[in-house]
Amino acid sequence: MSxxxxxxxxxxxIALATIALAFAFSLILNSDAIFGSFFIESYKLSYFTNALIAVGLAFILHELAHKFVAQKKGLWAEFRAWPMGLVMAVALAVFTRGGFVFAAPGATMISGKRSPLGYSLSHINLKDMGVIGISGPVVNVILTAIALPFAAMGFQLAIVTAQVNAWLAIFNMIPFAMLDGAKVWQWSKPLWMGFFALCVGMFAITLMV
Known part of the structure; x- marks a missing residue:
């Protein structure tokens, strides 16, 4: 078996987390139009579909990067949605009137290498965890860079794609709790600082297009 x-x-x-995150981002990206009047009447399906395309690309490829890098190292890796994270993603987007997205509706769970009795919880070294951790945000930075030239030409979907990817990179690189940034910080603080600065710079650029 592969x-x-x-x-x-x-x-x-993955499907559940993608839908929840897409809805949350649809509120953020269209906050002026949505929260400027009665919410139900002003929300358009196109807001969700555009966000779903962008988030589907950004979020799924982010998690696949974690998964495939971990599996390449012989580790067990599967994504699991976090119920509280799903609620927070949507609730904070609504309660802040499109001001903030909690971009952690779940995570790729990783455990040790396969033994004759199945997957063990053997120790995974800091470098492996750091490499697995940074792989997702790296994908988001690459996708941001690809989308930016088209965003600069005024393509709405490209603008949404660039902003979603840049925000996912920044949020996930926060060195806290289960976020990717905590793993990278423990592995290499200089690398974390340099890459986080890059993420912030990319996000700033997306706000200018």
Whole structure:
């Protein structure tokens, strides 16, 4: 069997998290139009579909990067949605009137290498965790860079894609709790500082287009 594989449960969790995050981003990206009047009447399906395309690309590829890098190292890796994270993603977007997205509706769970009895919880060294951790934000930075030239030409979907990817990179690089940034910080603080500065710079550029 290929070392790169998915379970049905994982696919369900990815789909649920993607939909929740897309809805949250649709509120942020269209906050003036949505919260300027009665919410239900002003919300348009196009807001969600544009966000779903951008978030689907950004979020799924982000998590796949974690998964495939971990599996390449012989580790077990599957995405699991976090119920509280799903609620917070949507609730904070609504309660802040489109001011903030909690971009952690779940995470790729990782455990040790396969033993005759199954997957163990053996120690995973800091470098491996750091490399796995930074792989997701690296994908988001690359996607931001690809989208920016088209965003500068005024393509709305490219603008949304650039902003979503840049925000996912910044948020996930915060060195706190289960976020990717905590793993990178523990592995290499200089690398974390340099890459986080790059993420902030990319996000600033997306706000100018």
């Amino acid at each position: 070392k790169y594989h998915f379970s049905i449960e994982e696919v369900k969790h």
